[in-house]
Amino acid sequence: MIKKNILFDFLTQLMVIWGITMLSLCFFCIFFGESAKGYSSIFALGSKGISVATSIQFFCLTVILTSLGTLFFTDLLIKELNIAVRSVCMFACIVFSIGIFAYVFQWFPVNQVKPWIMFFICFFIYASISVMVSVLKEKSDNKKMHEALERLKGEDFHE
Numbered sequence: 001m002i003k004k005n006i007l008f009d010f011l012t013q014l015m016v017i018w019g020i021t022m023l024s025l026c027f028f029c030i031f032f033g034e035s036a037k038g039y040s041s042i043f044a045l046g047s048k049g050i051s052v053a054t055s056i057q058f059f060c061l062t063v064i065l066t067s068l069g070t071l072f073f074t075d076l077l078i079k080e081l082n083i084a085v086r087s088v089c090m091f092a093c094i095v096f097s098i099g100i101f102a103y104v105f106q107w108f109p110v111n112q113v114k115p116w117i118m119f120f121i122c123f124f125i126y127a128s129i130s131v132m133v134s135v136l137k138e139k140s141d142n143k144k145m146h147e148a149l150e151r152l153k154g155e156d157f158h159e
């Protein structure tokens with residue numbers, strides 16, 4: 001069965017991404033908060049946590065990132081691009097969006113190399129995990145569909 005509940009899927013993905021982001025930021029605050037306190041607005045409270053302003057900034061960014069995912073991976077607007085091109089375009093837009101937020105909200109000094117290296121390491125790790133989870137989910141869904149098709153083929157349809 002093909003789902004067409006885009007709004008529910010969007011909201012679910014939004015909350016999952018934001019939740020993972022907030023949990024990650026909490027751990028980063030515990031481990032790096034005090035040393036990054038004067039370096040980044042994200043860690044303004046040091047190891048005590050994340051400010052409401054930072055939480056809202058990340059929520060707004062998550063809305064943008066989830067919208068990009070919906071734009072690039074549903075056929076609402078883009079129908080002719082293959083999956084590889086869609087992925088590259090989406091990841092480029094994500095990096096661009098994060099760069100804008102980092103600059104505007106002073107998440108880290110955007111004119112320094114070290115914060116960008118750390119960002120790309122984190123981004124690569126989280127993107128890799130996301131891709132692996134997506135592939136596993138797709139394989140699981142395909143297996144379920146194949147099994148259901150085999151059951152239907154095996155059934156006798158007499159009325």
